[in-house]
Amino acid sequence: MFTKLNMSEFALGDPVSSASGPARNPWDLDRSPGTSSTGSGAATAARLCATSLGEDTGGSIRGPAANCGLVGLRPTWGRVSRYGVDGACWSIDTIGPISRTVEDCAVTIGAIAGYDPKDPYTKQVPVPDYRQALTGDIRGLKIGLVTEFLDPQQSGVSDQTREAVIAAAEVLAELGAELREVSLPLGAMSGVIVRTITHTDRVSLHPDWLRERPQEYHKNTRVAFMAGNLIPAQAYYKAQKLRALVREEALKALSEVDVLVQPTSAGPADLINLDSRVASKDQAKAALAGGSFRAVYSLAGAPALSILCGFTSPGDGALPLALQIGGKPFDEATVLRVAHAYEQATPWHQRKPPL
Secondary structure, eight states: OOOOOOOOGGGOSOTTOOTTOOOOBTTBTTBOOOSSSHHHHHHHHTTSOSEEEEEESSSTTHHHHHHHTOEEEEOOTTSBOOTTOOOSOTTTOEEEEEESSHHHHHHHHHHHBSOOTTSTTSOOOOOOOGGGGOOSOOTTOEEEEESGGGOHHHHOOOHHHHHHHHHHHHHHHHTTOEEEEEOOGGGGGHHHHHHHHHHHHHHHTOHHHHHHOGGGSOHHHHHHHHHHHHOOHHHHHHHHHHHHHHHHHHHHHHHHSSEEEEESSSSSOOBOOOOOSOOOHHHHHHHHHHHHHHHHHHHHTOOEEEEEEEEOOGGGTOOEEEEEEEEOTTOHHHHHHHHHHHHHHSSGGGOOOOO
């Protein structure tokens, strides 16, 4: 059975812009389930479905997975067909699963991956049996811990998230992986880069609507599209050049290790803010910086998976925290293998939202 799920208007990542009203996080109904695939995260966490699909441009699979304590996989760009998708950015958009377990995620990606003649950007790369990769054995794998995203001053990561991710990396080391520190200096710029590219591309798909029917957009969407329409060509060009540098940096790091690990987000799910405006310049800058955690893999076109790795303290709501595992292009199997080994070695996936 298939059903429709809630999402941000035009997938712009605003949790309050949906025509159906904001989706709620099953772990705390006052908090966001993440964007833009809001309904996919909320419905899967609430046990309304066994698995779901999301669309990830700047992180809209991994964000909901992180907020809702799920497994969310952004596949390699070109691994899954986007035929029929209302696109946001043709060179970054990716379809992937949001699931309750790594095995569910492996089954789902196995069902949707592969070349599609209706999408000329899908690659004719063999699709492995992803379930066979879930051996639980990661001995000898090289795992790079990205240091920039664990620096509170540089990335804004919360103390509880930082501690949970470091503890998760230690679990992987105990399972026999070789852990080493890796640096991605350009990673902190990824949020600004991806937003510049995607907002410009998104608004270019229907400029007539913005001029002729602006009142039909949600206020936040209208403001975002108008801002995208004002981005000068020089800024867009510079963002594309920086994107190439981020990709080069990430792929170089991945040539030296099997996977990279880091937080998926700076912290747990935010409270839903129903105020339709940007409150301050600092708020906007924080939002852009927060997007960098996930945007680095979007810009690299590489697979990345978010998995539950702990919870905030009970006094802070006992909310999910998430580990992100990034891999080489078209090597989702290794990403899933590492995620499954971690999942089976820890108790986090056994907890359910207090519904």
